[in-house]
Structures are given as C-alpha cells and as structure tokens.
C-alpha cells in the first residue's frame with residue numbers, strides 16, 4: 518500500500534514552475550557538457566536519516582510522524598520500511614540509496630542473529646532493487662551506535678571489539694556485494710580519542726590500518742571491486758577523529774600502503790567542521806586522485822556542529838560542481854544526501870520537499886558551473902596568473918632541473934623579481950555572481 522498516494526513521481530517542469538513538488542532545474546535526461554544530469558549527479562537517498570531519523574535531539578525525543586513505522590525493532594517493521602523507502606526513492610527519481618547495516622535490519626542479541634536479520638532484509642532490498650531499478654551506491658557498517666563501540670571499533674583498546682567489528686564488516690561487504698553496491702564506505706564513527714592520557718595513538722592507527730588491509734583482502738576474496746571510501750570528519754563524536762580531513766586521510770593511506778584501494782567520500786558539513794570549505798576538500802581529494810563520492814549537505818553558519826541540513830545554497834552547489842567537473846566527475850560515486858529534515862519539519866511530505874530542493878540546488882549548481890567553464894574566463898585568469906611558470910625557466914624548475922644555486926645566479930643577474938599582478942579577488946567574486 519502506497520504511503521504517499523497523493524504524491525506522484527516528481528517531474529521536471531522547468532524554472533517557471535510554481536509546483537513545490539516538481540523539479541525546476543533537475544532534468545534527468547537534460548545534457549550538460551554532453552552527459553545527462555542523471556549521470557552527472559547520481560543522486561542517492563540515505564536510509565539512516567530518511568527512514569530512521571526521528572528528529573530526537575539531546576533536549577527532547579523524536580517528533581517525526583511516520584505512520585508506517587511502529588517504532589519497534591521487529592523484522593516486520595523493518596520490512597515495511599523497505600517498502601516505503603523504495604516508494605520514496607522512485608517518486609524522487611533517485612537512482613541510488615545508501616545504508617548502514619543497522620539502519621536496514623534490527624540488531625539481534627548476538628552477531629549470528631544480527632547476520633540473520635540482515636540477510637532477511639537484504640533479500641527484500643534485492644527484490645525491491647530488481648523491481649524498481651534503484652541501485653545501491655554504498656553500504657557501510659554501523660560501528661559506533663552500540664555501547665560496545667564506546668572506545669572505537671578498529672581502534673578499540675579491546676581486542677574483542679575489534680574482532681566483533683571485523684565480523685560485522687565482513688558481513689556488510691558480502692551484503693553490499695550481493696546488492697551490487699558500487700562502493701563501500703568507512704566513516705570512522707568512534708575511531709579517534711577524547712583524551713591522550715589514556716590513548717596509545719600509534720597503536721590505534723596501526724590497528725586501523727590492519728583492519729582496512731583485512732577488508733581489502735576480503736573484498737578480493739569475494740570479488741567486490743568497488744572502491745573503499747573513507748569519509749573524513751574532524752570531530753564529533755570524538756574530540757579528535759583520526760580521519761580528520763582529506764589531507765590527513767591521504768597521509769594515513771600512503772603511510773600504510775592503502776592508497777590504491779581507497780578513495781574519499783567528502784561531506785560538506787565535515788569539511789566545514791575541519792575549518793575548510795567543501796571546495797577545498799574536493800579540490801584536494803581531486804588533485805590527489807582520490808575523489809570518490811560526496812555526502813551532500815550543509816552546516817549552519819551560526820552553529821558549530823554537524824547539523825546535516827539539506828543543501829539549498831547555489832554558491833555551495835556551484836562550487837561543488839566546479840570542483841567535481843574539474844576532476845572528471847563522480848565515477849562510482851554520487852551526490853548522496855547525508856542530510857536530515859529539521860525537527861520541526863515532522864510531516865512525511867517534508868522528506869520530499871527536502872530532497873526536491875537539494876536535487877534542484879545541485880542541478881542548478883551543475884548548470885552554473887558548466888556555464889562558467891564554457892566561458893573559460895575563470896580558467897583563463899588562473900592560467901595567466903601562473904604565466905611566469907609557462908616559460909623555459911619555469912618548466913625547468915617544475916621538472917627538477919634547477920637548484921638553489923642556479924636560481925641564485927638567475928636572480929643575481931636579474932637583480933629583482935618581476936612585479937606582481939593583482940589577485941583580483943573582488944573582480945572574480947563579481948564575475949561568479951554574473952552566472953548566478
């Protein structure tokens with residue numbers, strides 16, 4: 518039975534439409550830079566916020582009205598959720614979804630029982646995927662909610678907890694593979710520390726790397742070919758998360774010989790918590806060759822935590838798409854809405870308003886970014902800014918053919934550096950406004 522009989526499939530109606538449940542910018546088959554918007558964006562809905570979010574916060578319980586959910590931990594309730602989830606995905610025209618093992622299936626009283634529950638729900642997910650064509654963008658194991666993970670999972674001081682997490686990830690990889698998941702994500706939930714007095718940081722990082730190598734080995738064994746993605750976040754829940762930003766993740770991956778198997782899943786609100794912009798994190802991951810996927814959301818300018826709001830700001834989505842297009846697009850990744858409706862937006866229909874707005878904001882950002890790239894003014898400016906390097910001497914320095922001594926000689930002969938040119942920041946900010 519449909520839960521949203523009054524909502525039909527959300528369609529593209531164009532920028533003049535006043536219909537709040539229509540796309541004004543997202544035209545799945547519309548071409549941008551020769552590729553359909555659907556293929557550029559690969560939109561994905563997350564199971565945890567959309568199907569499991571209640572609106573609870575530290576000051577009060579959930580407010581969300583979800584008539585299909587009886588609040589119980591039963592398999593029947595979980596199966597009902599699957600039904601509703603796929604109604605939402607298809608009505609939104611979202612080609613992908615993403616989950617944690619414990620979002621979709623109830624945790625049992627033992628690892629064996631949890632595995633059994635997960636298998637039962639995975640069967641239903643598979644049937645719904647086959648019936649609708651919706652695909653799994655990525656799976657991940659929840660290694661942070663259960664109290665056993667209080668000290669971390671792969672970085673726990675308790676070996677049994679490490680082993681439990683290993684069993685959970687093994688199963689989640691199998692299910693992700695069975696469902697055709699295109700990536701597998703590690704967000705380091707409680708992999709970090711609150712206090713260094715009680716923490717052997719070196720040992721914890723070694724264990725984390727060992728854990729990832731085991732996952733790589735097992736993926737090979739079961740022929741799971743999708744990349745692993747690490748999702749950087751600097752804090753919350755721990756004071757210091759080991760995967761604190763893209764650069765920290767890159768260093769970890771290189772130090773432990775894991776880089777060829779991993780890319781990054783960059784999340785907007787995590788980037789800002791790290792004191793970076795999303796564009797910075799995307800560009801950094803991009804030029805290091807590890808831009809895998811994005812968790813699309815936004816924080817709040819005035820709040821310093823992970824508010825996971827739906828993105829509606831065209832500057833933000835334009836910057837995201839500029840960076841993504843620059844680095845060749847999302848290949849196995851997607852624009853995954855790791856975002857939740859506000860506690861006050863408690864009605865089921867708010868889930869639609871939220872996603873429609875996020876999808877439209879990204880589609881608009883894509884079109885603006887493509888227009889900026891087509892004009893080429895911004896690119897040309899940057900190219901000219903570094904023009905002094907496009908000379909014989911510049912090329913020789915870049916190729917490692919010059920030395921401190923040779924450059925000293927060059928400058929002693931020349932006497933003084935050539936004058937600098939203006940950075941023209943204000944001109945460029947005005948230029949970007951021309952496209953919005």
Ligand code: XUL
Pocket residue numbers: 565617657702704748750784812823855
């Ligand atoms: C937490 C977060 C997670 C990951 C998946 O801030 O973003 O939901 O995306 O574990």
Ligand code: CO
Pocket residue numbers: 704748784812855
């Ligand atoms: Co996320």
